[in-house]
Amino acid sequence: MDQPATLVSPASPLEDVRNRIAKAAAIAGREPDQIQLIAVSKTHPAERIAPLIAQGQYVFGENRVQEAQSKWPELIEAHPQVRLHLVGQLQSNKADEAVALFDCIHSLDRLSLLTALGKAMEKAGRQVPCFVQVNIGEEEQKGGCPIAALPELLQQARDADVPVAGLMCVPPAALEPAPYFALLAKLADENGLRQLSMGMSDDFETAVMLGATHVRVGSALFGSRS
Numbered sequence: 451m452d453q454p455a456t457l458v459s460p461a462s463p464l465e466d467v468r469n470r471i472a473k474a475a476a477i478a479g480r481e482p483d484q485i486q487l488i489a490v491s492k493t494h495p496a497e498r499i500a501p502l503i504a505q506g507q508y509v510f511g512e513n514r515v516q517e518a519q520s521k522w523p524e525l526i527e528a529h530p531q532v533r534l535h536l537v538g539q540l541q542s543n544k545a546d547e548a549v550a551l552f553d554c555i556h557s558l559d560r561l562s563l564l565t566a567l568g569k570a571m572e573k574a575g576r577q578v579p580c581f582v583q584v585n586i587g588e589e590e591q592k593g594g595c596p597i598a599a600l601p602e603l604l605q606q607a608r609d610a611d612v613p614v615a616g617l618m619c620v621p622p623a624a625l626e627p628a629p630y631f632a633l634l635a636k637l638a639d640e641n642g643l644r645q646l647s648m649g650m651s652d653d654f655e656t657a658v659m660l661g662a663t664h665v666r667v668g669s670a671l672f673g674s675r676s
């Protein structure tokens with residue numbers, strides 16, 4: 451028997467992720483425009499990124515300064531509305547380059563980097579908002595500020611005139627992420643911070659329900675990384 455013709459084309463990955471964010475926001479009584487989708491394009495070439503820009507996605511994330519420098523300046527020249535977020539670990543000696551290229555840095559996690567970023571921002575005459583990355587699962591091998599050291603690092607950021615937008619975390623792999631997202635939200639609240647960068651391809655809906663203002667989504671948009 452003939453199948454009826456499909457009248458609607460399947461949603462693109464971008465539409466699908468946007469719809470899922472909107473649904474999770476609705477469940478939590480939030481407006482979808484309170485959540486910024488950061489399309490994490492690391493490892494993917496400009497040819498894979500351009501179609502997303504054409505669909506109206508303007509906020510992207512990269513995790514390496516060098517890789518971002520090699521593919522973004524041309525794309526940004528063609529699409530000046532693009533905003534670039536650094537979501538990966540940053541070495542202090544790359545602070546100048548990061549401040550020049552990125553509009554937001556999600557991996558501020560220690561005093562040495564804070565000092566380097568403060569100097570770089572002053573030199574460049576450009577304030578780049580930062581998220582303080584918290585080692586939310588207290589994992590030894592993982593980047594992020596220890597929970598107990600957070601108030602001091604936030605005070606040091608105020609002293610150094612480095613703007614802190616909020617907190618960021620990557621919960622322990624293979625564990626239920628919700629308690630870690632809830633803990634990050636509580637820490638932000640206790641420290642008077644509004645924004646929460648949390649949630650990746652596997653758990654962004656949970657993060658949205660628990661207050662994420664920025665979700666960092668890679669593979670759900672671009673497919674898996676080789």
Ligand SMILES: *Cc1c(COP(=O)(O)O)cnc(C)c1O
Nearest residue numbers: 490513537650651666667668669
């Ligand atoms: C790669 C990366 C992401 C995106 O991961 P996906 O699982 O592909 O969505 C988010 N945050 C950070 C810090 C990353 O390094």
